[in-house]
Amino acid sequence: MFRRSPASGFTLIELMITIAILAVVTTFAVPSFQSLVVMNRLTAEANEFIAGMNSARAEAIRGNARSVLCRAAVTAGQIDAAGGCVTDATGTWAGWMVFIDADGSGAYNPDAATNPVEVVVRTHVFLGDQVRALASPALAASGNRVVYRPDGLARAPGQTMLQxxxxxxxxxxxxxxxxxxxxxxxxxxxxxxxxxxxxxxAAPGDT
Known part of the structure; x- marks a missing residue:
């Protein structure tokens, strides 16, 4: 004769305790994980913007010409460079671009015949509704532009003071x-x- 071995597995009480523990752990873990994701996202966006500013400064020094980082419009997920800088003092930035301001106008005016070296050197699109980018009053008043001169220093368009x-x-x-x-x-x-x-x-202050 064969003896029937006792059934193995979890009892109903053990299963309920396990589910309760998982629920408690999830309650604390999910918000922490969400915060971590957001912090990493913001850090990445900040680093990208700093890289853009450094790129604009380096281009100004290297080319002995003005270089501009400015707010740009986004169309179909791409920077609309042809639309130029967005100078509106309100609203959030959808993205930005860096270009060589060969004619010193502070605006993106490429022309194959008369202004051939005015080119876009770097662009970036923000993560849509996940990240809002807002300018301080001084930056907005500068037409949402950081203008680097050949000496590597930024001065707002039409200004002599450091930006x-x-x-x-x-x-x-x-x-x-x-x-x-x-x-x-x-x-x-x-x-x-x-x-x-x-x-x-909300938009930040200047300091």
Whole structure:
């Protein structure tokens, strides 16, 4: 005769306890993971913007000409360079571009015959509704442009004073602190990043 071996597996009580523990762990883990994703996203966007500013400065020095980083429109997920810089002082940035300002106008005016070296050297599109980019009053008043001169220093269009301003990169998420990164330009060349909290993702101040 064969003996029937006892059935193995989880009891109903053990299964319910396991599910309860998983529910508790998930409650704490999901918000933390979400915050981590947002922080990494903001850091990546801030680093990309800083790289754009450094690229504009390097191009100005290398080419002995003005170089501009400015707010640009986005069409079908691509920077609309032909549309030029977006100078509107309100709203969020959809993206930005860096171009050689060969004619010193502060605007993107390429022309194969008369202005052949005025070219776009770098572009970036922000992550749509995931990241909001807002300019401080000084940056907005400069037509959303950072203009580097051949000496490597930034001065706003038509100005002789060194340029300062801030671009805030922000994500709206309930209950999260440090949901913004403020990329600051000071003294025409100093670039820094600061964490900040803005529940509504409001535009930053100049300092």
């Amino acid at each position: 300062s301003g801030t671009l805030r990169l922000c994500t709206v998420i309930d209950g999260m602190t440090s949901n913004a990164r403020d990329v600051r330009l000071g003294g025409g060349s100093r670039i820094g990043v600061a964490r900040s909290t803005s529940a509504s993702c």
